[in-house]
Amino acid sequence: MLEVKNLNQEEREELKHLLSSNQLCFNDMNEQGVHLFGVQFKNKNIGFFGYEAFEDVALFRSMVVVAEARNKGYGALIWQQAKMKLTAAGINDVYLLTNTAAPFFSKQGFKQIARTSAPKPILATNEFREFCPADSVCMKINLS
Numbered sequence: 001m002l003e004v005k006n007l008n009q010e011e012r013e014e015l016k017h018l019l020s021s022n023q024l025c026f027n028d029m030n031e032q033g034v035h036l037f038g039v040q041f042k043n044k045n046i047g048f049f050g051y052e053a054f055e056d057v058a059l060f061r062s063m064v065v066v067a068e069a070r071n072k073g074y075g076a077l078i079w080q081q082a083k084m085k086l087t088a089a090g091i092n093d094v095y096l097l098t099n100t101a102a103p104f105f106s107k108q109g110f111k112q113i114a115r116t117s118a119p120k121p122i123l124a125t126n127e128f129r130e131f132c133p134a135d136s137v138c139m140k141i142n143l144s
Helices: 009-021 074-088 102-107 126-131
Strands: 002-006 034-041 044-054 057-065 093-098 111-113 137-142
Touching: 002 074, 009 034, 009 044, 034 074, 044 074, 057 074, 057 126, 093 102, 102 111, 102 137
Parallel strands: 057 093
Antiparallel strands: 002 034, 034 044, 044 057, 093 137, 111 137
């Protein structure tokens, strides 16, 4: 059984290292409004995810599976846990930017959209404005 927990400071450092080593954005993960979670199996982190919420829309932050848990189907399970957290937070639409994971997120129900069609609060995030390249794929899923 998977367990989802808010990250403590030590786990945030683990996540920062993991994101950095996988060339994923970590620069603003301590910004106010960014919610970060560890997903555990048998009391060991197997992955992480986060989101930045703006009323009923959210920017899905980097989701990552730890190296020893990869290729075991945990990615889809972690997304299911994330989706439950997002729904419980009242989020209807989730947006993300990716350079490598579009096929995975397409399988989870995300659709590719024009980056400029994201709502203003999402477009104003540091991830959209500064950290993700202009050629990143923008995707959206409706949870309601």
